[in-house]
Amino acid sequence: MPDLSKMKKPDVKVVLLGDMNVGKTSLLHRYMERKFKDTVSTVGGAFFLKQWGPYNISIWDTAGREQFHGLGSMYCRGAAAVILTYDVTNWQSLAEIEERFLSLTDTANHDCIYALVGNKADLTDPKVHLSQDADGQTKDPTGGDEERTEPQVLSAVPTPPASPTSFSGLVLHKQVTRDDALSLYERILRYKGLDEKSSLPADKMCFETSAKTGYNVDVLFETLFDLVLPSILRKRHENRESPTVDLEDSGGVGSKRARSSCC
Amino acid sequence: MEEDNHQDGEAQEVKISDSQPESIPPADILLGNHECPEPVEGNHSTADDRNQSVDSQPSHVGAEESGLDADVPPHLGAKLEPEETKDSDCLNNMSTHLDGTETEVRVTDNDQSDSGEFVVTMLAKAKLEEQGIGVKGRPSPLLEAGIQESPSFKSQRDEDVTTDSWRQHRKHVFVLSEAGKPIYSRYGSEEALSSTMGVMMALVSFVQSGDNLIRSVYSEEHTVVFLQKGPLVLVCVSSSRQSEQQLLGELLYVYYQIISMLTQASISRIFEHKKNYDLRRLLAGSEKILDGLLNLVDSDPSFLLAAVHCLPLASSLRDSLSQILQKAITPNLVFSILIAKNQLLTIVQEKTVIEDARLEPADVHLLLNLIGASSAFQAGEIWTPICLPLFNPDCYFYAYISYLDPPECTVCLLLLSTDKEAFYAVAECKRKIEEAMLTQNSLSLIAKAQLYSVNQVGVSDLRHFMYKPFDVPDNYRQLTQFTSPEMEAPYSNEEEKMRLLDLYRYMHSRIHSTSRPLKLIYHVAEKETLLAWVTSKFELYTCFSPLVTKTCAITAITKLLRWIKKEEDRLFIRYPPKYSTTPNPSKSSKSSKSEQQDSTDNGYLSPL
Known part of the structure; x- marks a missing residue:
């Protein structure tokens, strides 16, 4: 396929950030492959391309481990949207967003969009389990369960599989309320020096999801993709402009530029 | 690795004499093993000459030996027990005589109270x-940091x-x-x-x-x-x-x-x-x-042998894959590695880098393990820092890992760069490799590649072997490799596989014993007979059916070595190909083709 490389040129970049084990890879996997399965801790970062209408959206799924902290700003460079992920059953994971991850977004675009996502909602909220049928995303929730308990491929030693029944029956204490998330979102805007009124409302940008049941996952990604469209269009516009400047209109616009740079 | 002279007579010395017999594997492992002759054999400098060394052996072994060949295994254990003790005694003598000059103490003691x-x-x-x-309930900083794993992570932990x-x-x-x-x-x-x-x-x-x-x-x-x-x-x-x-x-x-x-x-x-x-x-x-x-x-015996196992492949196919990798380069790219079914297909290396330091098998093992252990989500392209500890323990490379055949995900491309920011440039190399492989139909050819059966060697009593050639002058700095057929019946289940590996480990430990290394061991075990042989050119471990005779085994090995020689091109990566990504004008004609000159040159090989 000669047009392979052309086709795959990403238009915009979305980055998933958050502490380890909050479910970043699972969220992305749920969205891309419509499946939930046991994942292993991500090393470094993983790059994915998502075709969104005529656009190509690149998604960076980063490792939450402190070990890879140094790479975070590289993954975030030029990002149009950052998904800050925490685990609703783990308060510390919310705190980590502020402590470790927010500063990484300094290299993102100045008009970068931030989404705050509380994953594992199925663990605290029985309704999330019910909603999966209405959602229509998980046609086979039991299949998902089976995959979750899949033993790790590499381990030659038989490992006792986690019991899905005891697990799904368990309702964990929700450590992070929606209000906590909303107020963190406000603080993020303040950190970024963004005006609350002109920015996207906290209510719209704070999500609670479940990668396991699929609850709210599509909504999250698709809302974000729609929101970054202007950014894509602008970037395309710029891209269309710049070659014209360089190659064809060097006399017109180019000289004008040269003049302005002289001053 | 450090010397392992058993040391006595120092301040912390603990009695050694009683412990040795017990540290020797039990009779069921050693069964029928007659070791005393070998050290003598090992001291002969004739090991390179197959026939001679082999011929010389029986003369040392004497009468016991001929009895062994004829007897059925069950008798052997009993028969050999005294000899074994004798051997242990030799070992003890060896160790007690070895006077360690180092300050290390090997606390070797079996005294129950000690x-x-x-x-x-x-x-x-x-x-x-x-x-x-009650660890679970204890608040610890670690748990707070989010280590609290979801139940799906339940495992050995x-x-x-x-x-x-x-x-x-x-x-x-x-x-x-x-x-x-x-x-x-x-x-x-x-x-x-x-x-x-x-x-x-x-x-x-x-x-x-x-x-x-x-x-x-x-x-x-x-x-x-x-x-x-x-x-x-x-x-x-x-x-x-x-x-x-x-x-x-x-x-x-x-x-x-x-x-x-x-x-x-x-x-x-x-x-x-x-x-x-x-x-x-x-x-x-x-x-x-x-x-x-x-x-x-x-x-995986690769670790024991400290060598890499590459997938047998027609040399023409391997060459064409290497050429594909050689053409897809970008500045600061140092290694391009193609892996199928967790085995090496080919590895292309940056010229100046490889002149500097050689890629050690252990580093490749770590890379392969990383790929195996992190491939949960295989559609993506991974970019991660990784240090090759034997290459340079203090610096990171940046590894690009991507599967070329989703969703099967058996063929994996690994590109190592020294530039942290080179992801997009390196990903572009992958596109080129992907395209070239598509036009050459490489993936389907790779899919056909598989391990070989020991039957192909055409020696009836031979059940399995591991052959590791050593460096020869003309391919100095080449990655140490070994070849081995698939483990087939009777070693097809995990338990039997492990048993054979344990036997190999035992043979290996005897060959590489620091106190008394051996060059040749003929070991009659309970269910098979093993022969291990190390020369200046290779290290070989073979496993035969239990009824094989010594003469038979020797002929078999001659045949096996001839077969390996004939199949060499297919079994090994013979001449590891190189490329040059040096951003040096005289050589840049090659790299400019990669359209990746925009990538900055700063940091070029800086970690090296």
Whole structure:
């Protein structure tokens, strides 16, 4: 396929950030492959391309481990949207967003969009389990369960599989309320020096999801993709402009530029 | 690796004489083994000459020998027992005569009341004490940091460390910091084992306080091996009957895997800064990589042989794959590696880099393990820092990992760059490789490649073998490789596979014994006969059916070596191809084709 490389040129970049084990890879996997399965801790970062209408959206799924902290700003460079992920059953994971991850977004675009996502909602909220049928995303929730308990491929030693029944029956204490998330979102805007009124409302940008049941996952990604469209269009516009400047209109616009740079 | 002279007569000396017979594998492993002749044989410098060395052997073995060949295995055990003891005695004499000049003490004692049993009891005691602690409910900074794993992560980590089944694991591996903080345990959570590890550290410190270094402890059932590396202490408690050197080698792999994730420099820096730092903060999430490594170490002879196994491939196909990799380059790219079914297809290396340092098999093993242990989500392209500890323990490479055949995900491309920012440039190389492979239909050709059957050699009694050629002058700096057929019946189930590997490990330990290395061993085991042979050109381990005669085995090996010679091009990567990504004008004609000149040259090879 000669047009392979052309086709795959990403238009915009979305980055998933958050502490380890909050479910970043699972969220992305749920969205891309419509499946939930046991994942292993991500090393470094993983790059994915998502075709969104005529656009190509690149998604960076980063490792939450402190070990890879140094790479975070590289993954975030030029990002149009950052998904800050925490685990609703783990308060510390919310705190980590502020402590470790927010500063990484300094290299993102100045008009970068931030989404705050509380994953594992199925663990605290029985309704999330019910909603999966209405959602229509998980046609086979039991299949998902089976995959979750899949033993790790590499381990030659038989490992006792986690019991899905005891697990799904368990309702964990929700450590992070929606209000906590909303107020963190406000603080993020303040950190970024963004005006609350002109920015996207906290209510719209704070999500609670479940990668396991699929609850709210599509909504999250698709809302974000729609929101970054202007950014894509602008970037395309710029891209269309710049070659014209360089190659064809060097006399017109180019000289004008040269003049302005002289001053 | 350090010398292993058994040392006596020093301050910390512990009696050695009684311990040796027990540290020798039990009769069922040694069954029919007659070792005394071999050392004599080993001292002959005729090993290179097959026939001569082989012919010379029976003369040393004498009458016993001919009886052995004729007899059926069950008799052999009884018959050979006295000889075995004799052999053990020789061993003892050897070790007692060897006067170590080093300050290290190998605490070798089997006296029930003394260290060996003492340690085991202490370890067990420490475990019992922990029973009441209830790790789960204890608030610890680590748990707060989000280590609290979701139930889907339940595995070896959550094993109850107070149970018998925990104790009965064949091989435990523990990593702790010099301050005694637990870093990793193969089975059970480190938290639950903190006092056990405390005891281990106490042992290390105690011996250290006498200006000595604890190396191993032997008890009736277990061998405990210690390895101190910088601020880390690694401990292996094994009932596998492997030699101390082998266990030490395995601990070294664990250490290297940790280094590959964090670098030696950063580990030293961290502990210089804060002695009681909890390294799990940085390693959290990497446990599966270490688990995976230890499983591989147990099941893959590559680690034992310190050589890489490449997938047999028609040399024309291998060459064409190499050429594809050679053409897809970008500045700062140093290694391009193609892997199928977890085995090497080809590896292309940057010229100047490889002139500088050679790529060690251990580094390749770590890379392969990383790929195996991190491939959960295979559609993506991974970009991650990785250190190759034997290449340079203090610097990172940046690895691009991508599967070329989703969703099957058997063919994996690994590109290593020295430039942290080069992801997009390197990803572009992958597109080119993908395109070229598509036009050449390489993927379907690779899919057909597989391990060979030992039947292809055409020697009826030969069941399995491992052949590792050594460096020859013209391919100096080449990656050490070995070849081996598939393990077929009777070694098709896991248990039998492991048994054969254990036999190989035993043969290997005899060949590489530091006190008394051997060049040739003919070992009649219960269900098979093994012959191991090391020369200046190769190391060979063969496994025959139990009824093979010595003459038969010798002929078989001659045939086997001839076959390998004939198939060499297919079994090995013969001339590892190179490329030059040096951004040097005289050579840049090649790299400019890659359209990636925009990528900055700063930092070029800077970590090297």
